[in-house]
Amino acid sequence: MDNNKALSTEQVADILHVSKSTIYDLIKKGEITSYKVGRKVRFTQEDVDNYIAKSRSLQIALSNKAFLQNDLVFELNQCCKNFIICGQDVILDVLSNYLRLNGVSALRAYIGSYDSLISLYQGKVQVTAAHLWDGDTDQYNIPYVRRLLPGIPAVIIHLTGRMQGFYVAKGNPKNIKTWNDFAREDITMINREKGAGSRVLLDENLRLLGISGRQINGYANETSSHLTVASAVSSGEVDVAIGSEKIAKQVDNIDFIPIKKERYQLIVKKDDLNTHEVMTMLKIVRSATFKKEFGNIGGYDTTDIGKIVAET
Structure with a gap:
């Protein structure tokens, strides 16, 4: 693949599953490399890959407390009090924005479905989204939640259907x-x-x-x-x-x-279901406004959005 091919801001936003405004904020903070052609901002695939690699390295470093100095552990504990939603679809970015508007300090982690469930099991995130199909049962997510969260009761909440x-x-x-x-x-x-x-x-x-x-x-x-x-x-x-x-x-x-x-769904630990953060999240997801916003976008089926479909 051509790593020097020019990518637009919109294309990079799609790759990272974030909004264009987030990309501009990353540029402003110097977190992602870009260049200009006239007035237009452009990126190479290498720029995007380097940003993803740096983000993953930071997540690994923060999660490995054993290698932190004692005076930084306090900062990490403070950081981890945030409400972290894990997954890669733009619907989660919009959900996080609504949560922040409602006073919940929501952060995002851009990790694939399998690793997201492992992060939930390890307590690194509070909510994860998944679309993992099991060929033996023809089910989405339920078999994986049972395998990857052993001994932890969990609740699966339907978010959207996607083809x-x-x-x-x-x-x-x-x-x-x-x-x-x-x-x-x-x-x-x-x-x-x-x-x-x-x-x-x-x-x-x-x-x-x-x-x-x-x-x-x-x-x-x-x-x-x-x-x-x-x-x-x-x-x-x-x-x-x-x-x-x-x-x-x-x-x-x-x-x-x-x-x-496929069924794209949210997973939370059952012990967290009645927390203020999760209850606020469910209220947003089940609202007519949220459903209408994604019901009008191609590629999202909002039937049963917010419905608890399984408990493990």
Whole structure:
């Protein structure tokens, strides 16, 4: 992939799953590298990758208390009193903004579904969003919550339905229709990072079909966003990728083949359900205003939004 390809502010916001105003704030603080072409701000893929790497390194450093000086542990404990929502969809950024308007000091952690649940188990975050499909039960999230939060009662709250599918070149010239096509010798894919919901959907289907990732051209080529994989298909670098329908509508020269209606859901520990922060969050999610805001955006199904669908 061309790391020097110019990316717009909107594209970088989509990659990081944040608003454009957040990107401008990162530029102002010197946290992400950019350059200007006339009056327009531009980024390279390397700039974005470096920002993601720095953010992950900081999260690891902050979570590892054993390596902190004693005079910094107090600061970390203060920091961790914030209400942290973990996940990668822009719907969570909007939710966090509404929480802050209601007096809840909400922060965001941009981590994939699998690692988000582990962070919830370890007490690093208070809420996580997930869209992890289990091939044996055809269920979203419930089996993973039971496995990754052993001994911890949890509540799963439905947030939105989203369509997952294949990004292919316009007109689908290679006639890619099923998971079996990924193993064809004339097909090259680009993958999502381990733990991402789209990656788990792929791996579970390959497992059920008895197909090894080693049989697939490009399987080891990983990236961290729907937009990046869609752009790789659009530019002709690869033939297929997996992602959400919403992103497919933002990228030229690709078609979207719907495969699976997924359930994107919030998970909280049952002990936290009646806290002020979680109760405020649920009130916002269940409000007519929040539902209307995302009901009018393509790619989001707000049926059953805010409904508790399972307790583990």
